[in-house]
Structure formats: structure tokens, C-alpha cells
Amino acid sequence: xxxxxxxxxGNWKMNGSVGALGELDxxxxxxxxxxxxxxxxAVPATLIELASDRAPALAIGAQDVHDRPSGAHTGCVSxxxxxxxxxxxxxxxxxxxxxxxxxxxxxxxxxxxxxxxxGLHAILCVGETAAERDAGRAEAVVTAQLAASLPEGASxxxxxxxxxxxxxxxxxxxxxxxxxxxxxxxxxxxxxxxxGDEADAxxxxxxxxxxxxxxAELLGAGDxxxxxxxxxxxxxxKFVPIIRAAARL
Ligand code: PGA
Numbered sequence: 706x707x708x709x710x711x712x713x714x715g716n717w718k719m720n721g722s723v724g725a726l727g728e729l730d731x732x733x734x735x736x737x738x739x740x741x742x743x744x745x746x747a748v749p750a751t752l753i754e755l756a757s758d759r760a761p762a763l764a765i766g767a768q769d770v771h772d773r774p775s776g777a778h779t780g781c782v783s784x785x786x787x788x789x790x791x792x793x794x795x796x797x798x799x800x801x802x803x804x805x806x807x808x809x810x811x812x813x814x815x816x817x818x819x820x821x822x823x824g825l826h827a828i829l830c831v832g833e834t835a836a837e838r839d840a841g842r843a844e845a846v847v848t849a850q851l852a853a854s855l856p857e858g859a860s861x862x863x864x865x866x867x868x869x870x871x872x873x874x875x876x877x878x879x880x881x882x883x884x885x886x887x888x889x890x891x892x893x894x895x896x897x898x899x900x901g902d903e904a905d906a907x908x909x910x911x912x913x914x915x916x917x918x919x920x921a922e923l924l925g926a927g928d929x930x931x932x933x934x935x936x937x938x939x940x941x942x943k944f945v946p947i948i949r950a951a952a953r954l
Contacts, residue, residue: 715938
């Protein structure tokens with residue numbers, strides 16, 4: 706504990722184009738100015754190669770991978786495929802994929818294991834819906850998601866967990882700092898029962914409407930080791946202040 710480096714990861718989702726890659730220049734410069742912070746950007750699969758060529762010092766990643774190495778899966782890409790073109794990590798289990806593609810905990814777990822087998826790092830997302838939080842079930846739901854989607858061989862060397870309340874994603878609404886700290890404490894405790902001492906090596910990111918105005922507060926919450934940032938990662942103007950906030954902690 707106390708040894709975990711901050712990680713600020715962007716998630717461009719289905720946004721960005723070849724013309725947007727110029728944003729990476731200032732993001733890479735900010736990352737170079739923040740040697741204590743790891744900076745990563747998950748771009749659309751079509752941009753991975755160009756992004757990693759343009760910003761070799763940044764960790765460029767994918768937003769999803771299939772759980773099989775190859776085969777008859779039209780429209781999907783494998784972990785080895787994104788790795789071959791420069792991805793160093795992938796997100797798995799983002800709530801948009803759990804909702805839009807119906808991904809289950811078991812599939813998310815298999816995707817994380819496929820990422821590891823291909824030599825990628827992974828950011829595994831969990832989070833409750835508004836209805837689940839209103840029903841007082843947020844911690845139970847999220848820790849159960851974690852337990853069911855945690856891959857074999859989970860360790861801080863390659864895996865980070867992102868707590869992203871579904872109702873906070875893209876909405877401008879965030880949990881209180883106390884709620885974030887409570888959830889991260891619950892996740893850490895569950896990781897300890899699952900992984901023993903290795904639990905302390907995994908980074909726990911917060912995600913959901915992180916921006917330049919709230920980053921310092923959210924990143925300062927107990928057991929928060931970084932952020933997964935959607936909308937505010939699309940431009941350097943919005944993403945760089947979040948990197949700087951992490952560097953000041
Ligand atoms: P947001 O997205 O920052 O736009 O809320 C976060 C995420 O979905 O990873």
C-alpha cells in the first residue's frame with residue numbers, strides 16, 4: 706500500500722478520427738511532465754496503430770477484445786490483434802458493453818484472461834445502476850460483479866479495476882467522495898478475500914463524469930488510485946488538467 710502509482714486512463718469510446726490524433730501530442734507532453742503518473746488512452750480499434758505510432762510514450766489501448774484468439778466471430782477483434790498493432794492494454798466489461806452487447810461477468814472474465822494471455826494489461830470495469838444504488842444494493846452488486854468477473858491470475862502487474870457507477874457515466878453526476886471511498890474500500894476488502902496480499906497491488910480507478918473541476922477531489926478519495934475518463938479524455942484541453950491533478954497528489 707502506498708506503492709501504487711496513479712493511473713489516468715482515457716476512453717474515447719466510439720469517438721475520434723484520424724484528425725483527432727493530434728490531441729495525443731499535448732497529452733503525451735503532459736504525461737512526460739508527470740513522471741509519477743501512468744497515462745493511458747483507449748482509442749477505437751481503427752486508431753490503435755496510428756495512435757501508438759504517434760505517441761509511443763503513451764500507453765495506447767483497446768476498449769474491448771474478444772475472449773478467443775481467432776475464429777469465426779464476424780466484426781470482433783482479438784487481444785493478439787490489437788497487441789500486434791500497438792495496444793498495451795484493453796478495457797474489459799465496460800458497462801456500455803455489458804448493457805449494449807449483453808456481456809456477462811463470465812464473458813468479461815474470459816476477456817480479461819484472453820488479454821493477459823496475449824500480453825496485454827487490462828482495466829476491468831464494474832458498477833451499479835441507479836436503481837441498484839437507490840435500493841441500497843450498490844456495494845453488494847459491485848463486489849459480486851468483481852468476484853464473478855475477476856480473472857485467473859489477477860495481479861497488480863497487469864490488472865486494474867475501475868469502479869464506474871452506471872448512473873455517473875456521461876451524466877455530469879458523480880457520487881460523493883465518501884461514497885466513492887466506501888465503495889473502493891469494499892472492493893479492496895473483497896479483493897483481499899479473493900487474492901490475499903496481492904489485493905494491495907491492484908489499482909482501483911474511479912470512473913464516471915470525471916472532469917478538471919472534480920478530479921482532485923475524486924482522486925483524493927480513500928483507496929482511489931486513478932481515474933477512467935470518457936468525455937473529458939477526448940481533448941487535451943480537458944484531459945491534461947486531470948493528469949496534472951493526479952500529479953499533484
Ligand atoms: P465519462 O465516461 O467520463 O464520459 O462519464 C467514463 C467511462 O465510461 O469510462
